[in-house]
Amino acid sequence: MSETQRESWTGSGATAHHMDEGEFRRFGKEMIDWVADYLYGGVEKHPVQSRAAPGEVRSMLPGRPPREGEGFKDIISDLDRIVLPGLTHWQHPNWHGYFPANTSGPSILGDLVASGLGVQGMLWSTSPACTEVETLVMDWMAQALELPECYQSVPGPGGGVIQDTASSASFVTLLAARERATDWRSNREGLGAIDRRLVAYTSNQAHSSIAKAMKMAGMGEDQLRLVGVDDGHRMDPSALEECIRRDLADGHLPCYVCATLGTTSSVAIDPVREIAEITDAHGIWLHVDGAFAGAAAICPEYRGMHEGLELADSYTFNPHKWLFTNFDCNCLWLRDREPLVRTLTVMPEYLRNEASESGRVIDYRDWQVPLGRRFRALKLWFVMRFYGIEGLQALIRHHVELASHFERLVEEHPSLELSTPRNLTLTCFHHQDGDAATEELLKAVNATGDAYLSHTRLGDGDGGDRFVIRVSIGQSRIEREHVDRAFELIAREADRLSRR
Amino acid sequence: MSETQRESWTGSGATAHHMDEGEFRRFGKEMIDWVADYLYGGVEKHPVQSRAAPGEVRSMLPGRPPREGEGFKDIISDLDRIVLPGLTHWQHPNWHGYFPANTSGPSILGDLVASGLGVQGMLWSTSPACTEVETLVMDWMAQALELPECYQSVPGPGGGVIQDTASSASFVTLLAARERATDWRSNREGLGAIDRRLVAYTSNQAHSSIAKAMKMAGMGEDQLRLVGVDDGHRMDPSALEECIRRDLADGHLPCYVCATLGTTSSVAIDPVREIAEITDAHGIWLHVDGAFAGAAAICPEYRGMHEGLELADSYTFNPHKWLFTNFDCNCLWLRDREPLVRTLTVMPEYLRNEASESGRVIDYRDWQVPLGRRFRALKLWFVMRFYGIEGLQALIRHHVELASHFERLVEEHPSLELSTPRNLTLTCFHHQDGDAATEELLKAVNATGDAYLSHTRLGDGDGGDRFVIRVSIGQSRIEREHVDRAFELIAREADRLSRR
Incomplete structure (x- = not known):
């Protein structure tokens, strides 16, 4: 029409x-x-990091909502005048902070269609295609990453679901682990009624969302064991095993281990196979968080990190980081979906329907915290179809090559030192004059507005830790010229610091 | 440019x-x-409820993802051919199921801009405008609804935040209540280490998300007290008080009450003032869930339901239900934001920044389950500006008038009976021949594809309960002709049933 x-x-x-x-x-x-x-192109005309002071954006807007409607033109003009200068531009090719949150044309248009259709996918019956396209696209992605077959929904008992973020994926899998370990008693009676304290494990390099999940789940942050790492910042499996044995001897109930594929600080890849053999032997839920690095497995040469995943219970990564799909789009797979569904299901009368009761359909509300859900699968479906596996592979490889180029530039510079070998697209380095110089370098580069870098602290190999700059590469449109420009800025400021 | x-x-x-x-x-x-x-217009050419059988949509799509990218035209053609017939159309004017999830032009375009900008608002510093527009628009909405001033972020200590859904809003406020009641001990040590069992309260008509929140929070579904209701399905404050006294006598620790403005089954409005006086006296967190009905308070004549909100701790409603803002957009306000932030904050090195440490900015990641966040405030800002308060009021009143018209039609029909008086835009009715006839009527109407209705069970006043049809009105473009058409269908099928 x-x-x-x-x-x-x-x-x-x-x-x-x-x-x-x-x-x-x-x-x-x-x-x-x-x-x-x-x-x-337009994004490159703005400083990457907003220069707005606290309260500045708000002060430019009316304190009260309009009584009468305004023209659309006025709204757009405020976007240009007030909103854009107040943004830090994650889509700028010289965005090197945190991780990328890259996007793409197909993704934006898939999201537009989802906004326009405005359907709710809480139950299969409330929009069958919303559920079925999601289940299919999650199976497609499992195939594209060559995940162990058990994670696919067909034939089951595994399956995938789109969550908003890896934080939520970690949280709901921790809940399922908590329930499985207590035979679903804590769901009914609450943890206050259960004697032995549940404990969970992750490395001291894991994402803060695991500690947050422990708090939310009522298990307490003190019951999270932060396992030590090796020189490459990877979880030490023998330290994990030792920790579990000690807890068991003390009467604790170990229920959950989270291994990381690509830590936030340095993209360290935990040894999943060795960890999985330990969790398997003890019947502990193993969740593998590949939030950032997981996207690399679209290329066969990076699939080694999946080794042992067939012994894990759940796996997650974020297409909304490094796979050209705009936020929010997290992929979570379960080896067996039943424990998760059993943990999160509640069935009031107004949601009862024949399809659910037949047991032949997936109702995704039982896989997540919220009830409602948007048709998020559309954007991922558009991305996978528009790029094809080969297009995605070419872009991932392009980014890794650019990062490798950047790493060489750092290595060759007289006052800069790599803090740890580059992992995928993340290079961590510091100024040879120490923390104060590195921190000053970071500030100076960010102040130019031409690139944005972030920081972390990493062990210096002598028991101390060091302030390091993280340079992450992966914005959709980045080319070699952007990398060279970022390095020139860094080198210029580093030289200035060294000359003082 | x-x-x-x-x-x-x-x-x-x-x-x-x-x-x-x-x-x-x-x-x-x-x-x-x-x-x-x-x-x-196009949406009206589809049956409101999809006729797809389980697996049908998936069976029309390739089992494996494409190796090479496909043309965009092919993707769109599958949208028309496969996706649309697999949808249940929540934007059809004759969508009368559950509640509306209505959308609008300004909202869709605000969401498009958010997808295109692709910024992350997890911290103020990661995109100041993303946080400041959200804080402003939440203050605007608090003013538009005439909420007690304490809920505004300026001057504080209250403030508003956009969550994905009311389920999440209930969950995070339950966590804050749990922590306040245990002096933040459960966050650290876990509930297994705390002797007295925490208990929470809501009416037996409240949304299932409260039971789910109890499970997720580790407090146990058994520790949720479902308080009785009056003839109008509203929480009975004396029953609540009695229940709290009994729990205190038994050594429990009451920490949270959730009152509902607009229950899912019948849009019953709990008496907030009377409930708030009880929770205030006992120092219990009062959360008020106005997920659906809250939108009505954009009109002064419906603000009576806010009476007593100044004694509550948190209030939530969903613009993504009945305020022309597409999913996801839930508004949550806190009277004091500190307990929530203290409950959910975790600060790893890689997120440390001067602005956060100055205490002068809001970091919304500490108000929610996920870390990442989309620029959702844009769509709500576009909606409030484009319609103005007067436009939103006119549409809310229009929908209530249409529902009142529908209610009269039901009342006048010889074989239909109102199950409870209409509340706002929801009419609940049944066939005089009993549950089987009502259920058959529902199926017959939905099978026509020309309208979609849902159901629930409501007390019949004699201690039993009854299967009732819910007719919710509120899709953006609904006009009187749509309501008349829906009623004609219902009347035709009801007559057919009565004649048998």
């Missing part, structure tokens, strides 16, 4: 307050151009 | 796999037209 075949919709009475059809088409196309202007 | 002022971006090498600038502009505009075709 096209615009010319029928009259354009305009409301009458109260519905005249809606944007009418002609306006939606016109403003919609203007916004597409606005986004295109921004993503395909 | 317009397309003509510079050359259009196309990638080279690996980046040639991206959608190039010209394609994005072209396909983007096609998708805007596609969404316009759907929302402004």
